[in-house]
Amino acid sequence: xxxxxxxxxNLKTQFFTEEGTVRAxxxxxxxxxxxxxxxxxxxxxxxxxxxxxxxxxxxxEPGRIxxxxxxxxxxxxVDIVETPDGRMEESDEMLSNREMxxxxxxxxxxxxFQDPMESLxxxxxxxxxxxxxxxxNRGVSESEAKTIAVDMLREVGIPEPEARYDDYPxxxxxxxxxxxxxAMALACEPRLIxxxxxxxxxDVTVEGQILDLVxxxxxxxxxxxxxxxxxxxxxxxxxxxxxxxxxxxxxxEAEVDDLFHDTKHPYTEALLRSMPRPDxxxxxxxxxKGVMPEAINPPSGCRFHTRCPEAREACKEFHPEYHxxxxxxxxPHSVSCIKYESVGYxxxxxxxxxxxxxxxxxxxxxxxxxxxxxxGVSGGEVxx
Amino acid sequence: MxxxxxxxxxxxxxxxxxxxxxxxxxxxxxxGWRYTVSxxxxxxxxxAGLGIITIAMVVAAVAFLDQVVLPVFGIEQYxxxxxxxxxxxxxxxxxxxxxxxxxxxxxxxxxVHPLGTDDRGRDxxxxxxxxxxxxxxxxxxxxxxxxVFGMLVGSVAGYYGGRIDDVLMRAVETLYAIPFLVLVIVFxxxxxxxxxxxxIGVGIANIPTFARLIRSRVLSxxxxxxxxxxxxxxxxxxxxxxxxxIPNSFAPVLVQATLQIGVAILIVAGLSFLGFGAQPPTPSxxxxxxxxxxxxxxxxxxxxWPGLAILITVVGFNLLxxxxxxxxxxxxxx
Numbered sequence: 001x002x003x004x005x006x007x008x009x010n011l012k013t014q015f016f017t018e019e020g021t022v023r024a025x026x027x028x029x030x031x032x033x034x035x036x037x038x039x040x041x042x043x044x045x046x047x048x049x050x051x052x053x054x055x056x057x058x059x060x061e062p063g064r065i066x067x068x069x070x071x072x073x074x075x076x077x078v079d080i081v082e083t084p085d086g087r088m089e090e091s092d093e094m095l096s097n098r099e100m101x102x103x104x105x106x107x108x109x110x111x112x113f114q115d116p117m118e119s120l121x122x123x124x125x126x127x128x129x130x131x132x133x134x135x136x137n138r139g140v141s142e143s144e145a146k147t148i149a150v151d152m153l154r155e156v157g158i159p160e161p162e163a164r165y166d167d168y169p170x171x172x173x174x175x176x177x178x179x180x181x182x183a184m185a186l187a188c189e190p191r192l193i194x195x196x197x198x199x200x201x202x203d204v205t206v207e208g209q210i211l212d213l214v215x216x217x218x219x220x221x222x223x224x225x226x227x228x229x230x231x232x233x234x235x236x237x238x239x240x241x242x243x244x245x246x247x248x249x250x251x252x253e254a255e256v257d258d259l260f261h262d263t264k265h266p267y268t269e270a271l272l273r274s275m276p277r278p279d280x281x282x283x284x285x286x287x288x289k290g291v292m293p294e295a296i297n298p299p300s301g302c303r304f305h306t307r308c309p310e311a312r313e314a315c316k317e318f319h320p321e322y323h324x325x326x327x328x329x330x331x332p333h334s335v336s337c338i339k340y341e342s343v344g345y346x347x348x349x350x351x352x353x354x355x356x357x358x359x360x361x362x363x364x365x366x367x368x369x370x371x372x373x374x375x376g377v378s379g380g381e382v383x384x
Numbered sequence: 385m386x387x388x389x390x391x392x393x394x395x396x397x398x399x400x401x402x403x404x405x406x407x408x409x410x411x412x413x414x415x416g417w418r419y420t421v422s423x424x425x426x427x428x429x430x431x432a433g434l435g436i437i438t439i440a441m442v443v444a445a446v447a448f449l450d451q452v453v454l455p456v457f458g459i460e461q462y463x464x465x466x467x468x469x470x471x472x473x474x475x476x477x478x479x480x481x482x483x484x485x486x487x488x489x490x491x492x493x494x495x496v497h498p499l500g501t502d503d504r505g506r507d508x509x510x511x512x513x514x515x516x517x518x519x520x521x522x523x524x525x526x527x528x529x530x531x532v533f534g535m536l537v538g539s540v541a542g543y544y545g546g547r548i549d550d551v552l553m554r555a556v557e558t559l560y561a562i563p564f565l566v567l568v569i570v571f572x573x574x575x576x577x578x579x580x581x582x583x584i585g586v587g588i589a590n591i592p593t594f595a596r597l598i599r600s601r602v603l604s605x606x607x608x609x610x611x612x613x614x615x616x617x618x619x620x621x622x623x624x625x626x627x628x629x630i631p632n633s634f635a636p637v638l639v640q641a642t643l644q645i646g647v648a649i650l651i652v653a654g655l656s657f658l659g660f661g662a663q664p665p666t667p668s669x670x671x672x673x674x675x676x677x678x679x680x681x682x683x684x685x686x687x688x689w690p691g692l693a694i695l696i697t698v699v700g701f702n703l704l705x706x707x708x709x710x711x712x713x714x715x716x717x718x
Contacts, residue, residue: 056616058612058615058616061545061546100618101618101619101620102618104618105615105616105617105618106616106617106618106619107618110616110617111613111616111617113609113612113613113616114609115609118608118609118610119609119610119613120610120613121610121614121627121628121631121632122610122632123631123632124627124631132619132627133617133619136617136618136619137617137618181613184613184617188617
């Protein structure tokens with residue numbers, strides 16, 4: 001297989017706050033191939049958005065990319081290497097901020113943000129903003145840019161684009177604005193669009209229309225997408241391949257059908273079970289127990305063990321390795337769970353957590369070890 | 385009501401295939417000049433302020449023509465004044481006459497000098513009229529200087545944050561720490577005791593007000609998604625600041641600028657009173673007040689007229705400023 005369009009290796013982004021170092025993205029690996037629609041899924045706080053921002057190098061103080069490599073089409077967007085004296089430094093190959101701005105942002109990689117209400121500048125007309133981005137990234141004259149802008153508005157299904165061109169953002173509805181933002185992203189003909197929960201703020205009917213639009217446009221322009229979302233339904237709808245993130249790590253990666261039908265990681269399974277479906281009532285929904293621990297002080301071993309229904313003692317000790325578990329010849333399917341490693345999971349005693357059912361308390365202190373010990377010692381009675 | 389587009393949109397469910405006139409979820413447009421103007425027009429006090437300022441501007445423009453433009457073409461200064469009425473510098477009448485309808489120890493008022501005359505027998509009406517130019521130009525120019533530099537410093541500091549913010553804002557605060565009048569007077573002593581330096585001095589002394597105001601706005605605006613969207617699209621920082629950050633931070637600055645013009649007029653009048661400002665014989669309100677000090681008891685009118693002129697002008701700017709604040713504040717919805 002040829003080189004992927006985007007390759008993220010061991011990406012680590014941390015936020016240096018007063019409470020401590022938040023390891024928002026902690027050694028993430030994934031790839032996006034040319035023309036592929038890849039999902040990045042996880043709960044709120046899993047580090048999806050930070051990962052997306054890190055690719056574009058848009059992380060702001062106090063956040064910093066501390067390690068890893070992001071290669072896009074042979075260019076090193078991020079390349080942190082260890083110097084001989086042990087410090088982490090940007091390598092010479094890494095693009096400068098100026099090169100990032102002039103060559104990559106907007107031109108090669110575009111982002112569509114979550115909230116269409118907030119992503120357009122309220123004081124400028126929609127058309128003028130679209131035109132500005134086109135002028136900037138395609139180096140065309142103002143009148144050409146306007147023609148392209150109107151064409152793009154038509155392309156994304158805005159009725160009467162010539163008239164709407166001179167409207168202000170507040171005169172558009174949420175769905176329309178998201179269309180404009182997609183037009184903005186597509187207008188510069190990037191090779192990759194990072195969609196950061198673009199449909200989360202929209203209601204379901206509009207969401208469906210936007211998804212249709214995206215898959216339409218994707219067929220036509222063959223743009224690759226990195227689709228950041230927490231919605232498994234959306235993933236099933238449009239993605240080719242999915243990466244599941246939990247607490248700063250990618251825990252499972254597979255083709256979308258594999259992921260749904262041959263789920264390997266307990267977290268992914270739990271996510272799928274907690275998905276509302278028309279054939280089940282609310283009562284039979286099975287949400288993931290507990291809340292995600294703080295990324296400041298992640299649990300030892302497997303980070304999901306505090307909430308994992310299948311957790312065993314060994315999970316506390318061994319940090320699972322992220323590796324390919326696919327059958328020979330099958331599509332790649334990577335997972336990080338010690339169930340698929342030979343480190344003694346089978347012989348380990350089950351851990352008693354909220355998720356394994358032995359937990360009696362309500363919302364327990366989920367800061368890793370405390371709750372484990374409490375639950376383990378008293379066998380069900382918790383110091384709540 | 386220019387901005388409400390179709391109240392029936394409230395009941396209409398969102399339909400993407402139809403052009404939607406306005407988002408039913410959103411209140412009517414609260415941005416743009418047209419909206420601001422329509423709000424101000426509904427506010428009688430703001431309109432009164434606007435009226436006062438407009439009149440003052442017209443008066444100042446005439447005075448400017450007469451005092452500055454005509455001499456450039458070789459025509460005598462105050463030619464217009466002499467043709468229509470009399471030069472504000474002509475010492476023609478008895479000194480310290482009261483207004484037309486009163487008498488004082490110096491004599492009886494006459495309609496030739498409706499507001500009376502000053503200690504040199506110059507017509508007070510003419511001098512108050514021509515004093516408007518100094519007041520208005522000083523107010524506007526000093527505030528513009530403060531606005532431009534304050535906005536640059538404040539927006540750069542707020543946008544970049546970190547060390548740049550520290551350096552710029554500490555410098556600005558240093559300026560803030562020095563008493564206003566002392567700063568301006570020291571500046572004028574160092575560079576020259578004339579009106580130009582009075583304006584520049586007051587402008588510089590006002591930079592902190594604007595820098596701090598706009599920085600506080602920029603701090604919140606820079607977190608908006610559209611700023612990040614612009615960055616993600618590869619817009620350079622300079623353009624983000626000028627095209628995205630400043631326009632979205634500008635409303636409170638506009639209000640402050642309007643109020644600040646009034647303040648600047650007061651300050652420069654004060655400076656003129658102290659002798660740092662427009663130099664005689666150019667008529668200015670502060671200087672008239674200064675001259676009238678010695679005649680306060682026998683002829684109070686000499687002090688009242690320039691004082692009234694200052695009062696009305698400053699109140700005009702304050703009224704407009706308050707009206708703009710109401711018009712631009714999204715929380716006040718009427």
